[in-house]
Amino acid sequence: MKDSLKVAAWEISKMLKNKSFLISILLAPIIMGVFSALPALMARVEEDRGLHLYIVDELGIYETLAAHAPALNIVLERHTGDLAALQDQISGKPGSAYLVLDEKVLAERRATIMLGGDGLPTLTALNALLESMLRQLALQREGLPNEAIISALTPFSIDSASLTQAGDSMARVVPAVFSAIILFGVYITGMMILQSAMAEKKDRMAEVILSSVSAESLMQGKLLGYSVLGLLQILSWLVFGAVVAQYRLNIPVFTYLWRPELALSLFFAIAGYFLYASILVAIGSTIDDLATTTNFQSTIMMIPILPLLFIQPVIVNPNGIVATFGSYFPLTAAGVMLLRLGLSTTMT
Amino acid sequence: MSTALELQNINKTFGGTQVVSDVSFAVKAGEIFGLLGPNGAGKTTTIRCILGIMYPDSGRISFSFGSDRHVARSAIGYLPEERGLYKDVRVLDLLLYLANLRGYSLPKARLRAMTYLAKFGLEGREKAKIEELSKGMAQKVQFIASILHEPKLLILDEPFSGLDPVSQNIVKQELRELSSQGTALLLSGHQMNVLEELCDRIFLMNKGRQVLYGPIDQIKEQYADHKCTIYGDNEGVAFERLPGIKQVTRDKMRTTIFLAKSVEVQQFLHSLPQGIDIKELSVDRISLHDIFVSVAQGGVPHEG
Numbered sequence: 001m002k003d004s005l006k007v008a009a010w011e012i013s014k015m016l017k018n019k020s021f022l023i024s025i026l027l028a029p030i031i032m033g034v035f036s037a038l039p040a041l042m043a044r045v046e047e048d049r050g051l052h053l054y055i056v057d058e059l060g061i062y063e064t065l066a067a068h069a070p071a072l073n074i075v076l077e078r079h080t081g082d083l084a085a086l087q088d089q090i091s092g093k094p095g096s097a098y099l100v101l102d103e104k105v106l107a108e109r110r111a112t113i114m115l116g117g118d119g120l121p122t123l124t125a126l127n128a129l130l131e132s133m134l135r136q137l138a139l140q141r142e143g144l145p146n147e148a149i150i151s152a153l154t155p156f157s158i159d160s161a162s163l164t165q166a167g168d169s170m171a172r173v174v175p176a177v178f179s180a181i182i183l184f185g186v187y188i189t190g191m192m193i194l195q196s197a198m199a200e201k202k203d204r205m206a207e208v209i210l211s212s213v214s215a216e217s218l219m220q221g222k223l224l225g226y227s228v229l230g231l232l233q234i235l236s237w238l239v240f241g242a243v244v245a246q247y248r249l250n251i252p253v254f255t256y257l258w259r260p261e262l263a264l265s266l267f268f269a270i271a272g273y274f275l276y277a278s279i280l281v282a283i284g285s286t287i288d289d290l291a292t293t294t295n296f297q298s299t300i301m302m303i304p305i306l307p308l309l310f311i312q313p314v315i316v317n318p319n320g321i322v323a324t325f326g327s328y329f330p331l332t333a334a335g336v337m338l339l340r341l342g343l344s345t346t347m348t
Numbered sequence: 349m350s351t352a353l354e355l356q357n358i359n360k361t362f363g364g365t366q367v368v369s370d371v372s373f374a375v376k377a378g379e380i381f382g383l384l385g386p387n388g389a390g391k392t393t394t395i396r397c398i399l400g401i402m403y404p405d406s407g408r409i410s411f412s413f414g415s416d417r418h419v420a421r422s423a424i425g426y427l428p429e430e431r432g433l434y435k436d437v438r439v440l441d442l443l444l445y446l447a448n449l450r451g452y453s454l455p456k457a458r459l460r461a462m463t464y465l466a467k468f469g470l471e472g473r474e475k476a477k478i479e480e481l482s483k484g485m486a487q488k489v490q491f492i493a494s495i496l497h498e499p500k501l502l503i504l505d506e507p508f509s510g511l512d513p514v515s516q517n518i519v520k521q522e523l524r525e526l527s528s529q530g531t532a533l534l535l536s537g538h539q540m541n542v543l544e545e546l547c548d549r550i551f552l553m554n555k556g557r558q559v560l561y562g563p564i565d566q567i568k569e570q571y572a573d574h575k576c577t578i579y580g581d582n583e584g585v586a587f588e589r590l591p592g593i594k595q596v597t598r599d600k601m602r603t604t605i606f607l608a609k610s611v612e613v614q615q616f617l618h619s620l621p622q623g624i625d626i627k628e629l630s631v632d633r634i635s636l637h638d639i640f641v642s643v644a645q646g647g648v649p650h651e652g
Contacts, residue, residue: 013441204430208426208446208490209449210399211421211428212421212446212449
């Protein structure tokens with residue numbers, strides 16, 4: 001074990017002095033942040049340009065619609081003139097559109113917003129508002145009193161709850177998700193282990209090292225070293241993610257995280273890592289270069305995605321036959337157990 | 349001298365091919381021992397068995413400094429024939445790591461590393477990355493790594509290949525010094541002239557088996573007859589007709605005459621024809637190189 005620790009310390013110190021590794025630690029959260037925030041930011045820029053919507057209103061609902069328009073970032077304008085002239089006016093203008101609200105709309109239960117140019121602006125909120133107003137109008141025409149209309153338009157919410165899962169489900173889910181991210185993240189660092197196992201042969205150091213320590217100590221040292229490096233990498237990302245979740249998305253991650261469930265979840269995540277890493281080290285020790293790795297690509301990729309096959313049946317029944325089998329099968333045990341920990345309090 | 353390493357009846361088979369067959373020899377503390385043989389003779393397999401990188405099918409390997417494999421590893425230094433070092437690490441870091449793996453004190457290793465780096469002309473390069481060094485420099489670093497932890501048994505496979513003559517002399521000197529301090533040295537290689545110069549005893553093997561084993565002087569006495577080399581224009585001279593001549597080879601102006609064991613050197617010199625062209629003349633025993641070539645071609649009988 002002493003030799004393993006020496007090897008582990010060497011691998012850790014070697015990687016921590018490696019600029020590309022350090023850059024990857026810092027760069028990954030930045031890239032993740034940019035990629036998660038940028039599309040929404042860019043969409044907002046387009047949304048901020050707003051939509052100029054001309055309404056040809058023959059149903060008498062323009063005033064009500066206009067009252068909601070500012071909240072929807074839409075400029076409404078009533079059009080009373082020639083429709084053909086309006087079409088000519090907005091044609092070729094991406095930010096302009098018109099909508100005809102007439103008896104035909106009520107009869108066919110269909111309204112079409114005609115866009116002046118290319119592109120599909122986000123009209124979900126406008127569509128929902130129009131749908132509600134038109135439904136209300138149709139019900140009024142049927143002669144229903146206002147109370148009945150409001151009652152008819154108020155939606156029902158259907159939920160499900162478990163008798164065995166009292167309390168806050170987030171308390172179970174957050175530690176399991178946290179551990180699953182660690183497990184997944186360490187899987188990603190698996191290639192580092194593979195390359196490290198090949199390094200001795202590539203650098204022609206195998207004989208020197210194996211004349212100093214046993215093959216077992218060398219492999220154990222690599223597993224230990226890269227587990228620390230992988231965890232370090234993932235934890236730095238998770239800290240970044242947790243801070244964002246806590247303060248930006250207002251999810252009290254830290255409150256839910258420090259629960260007894262975390263210890264159990266972490267155990268399965270780390271045990272899963274060691275199993276996966278052992279397989280990679282074994283593969284790495286049998287091959288000489290990265291080109292040969294392609295022969296093992298499918299095997300390497302298959303191992304971490306195996307638990308995905310169990311997701312659906314485990315969600316349906318976290319204590320069923322499939323879940324139990326997945327818990328006992330080594331290659332899926334870690335993933336399935338993390339899923340079960342998040343879904344069930346009465347594991348059998 | 350006490351025995352540092354002893355091999356008894358080592359056998360190793362790969363896929364039905366016997367690559368090491370009944371090999372037995374001992375290396376004494378303070379001696380320089382040569383493990384020789386042509387390519388494929390089984391030298392590297394024998395060395396790997398000694399180092400514990402692979403295990404023999406049968407036979408016994410024992411060390412004077414401990415039967416425990418871990419203890420043995422820490423007392424052995426090894427320079428493999430296939431040279432290489434981690435490319436992206438600093439020289440001193442690598443030396444200290446390898447010394448640490450052997451269980452050697454780090455402060456002591458640091459001190460010795462700096463001394464040896466200076467000795468091998470690598471002063472000030474301790475913080476350089478291996479990839480920044482020339483091939484020769486990297487080989488020196490690897491040699492330093494093999495001796496840094498003061499091994500009791502030092503195994504060097506082709507220690508002089510790739511080294512310039514100056515570096516070769518430094519390594520030779522260092523090996524002699526280590527030997528005088530009691531380190532057992534096992535050298536393996538093909539550079540016969542250098543090994544002949546350094547080794548006290550040799551074990552010559554071919555096709556996995558022992559061919560010759562013993563002190564180098566005795567072997568040369570036993571197997572090496574005399575040869576006479578004459579440099580001069582003697583194209584038409586029939587040296588073959590002289591009494592007790594085994595073979596004559598000619599290479600432009602150089603004629604080499606191989607004498608039979610029974611022939612006295614003085615008697616042969618008197619028998620040389622009058623008037624031959626002698627610009628240079630030397631008489632010496634057949635070198636280890638000649639014996640080696642002869643062995644490779646199956647020319648030397650197996651020793652009992």
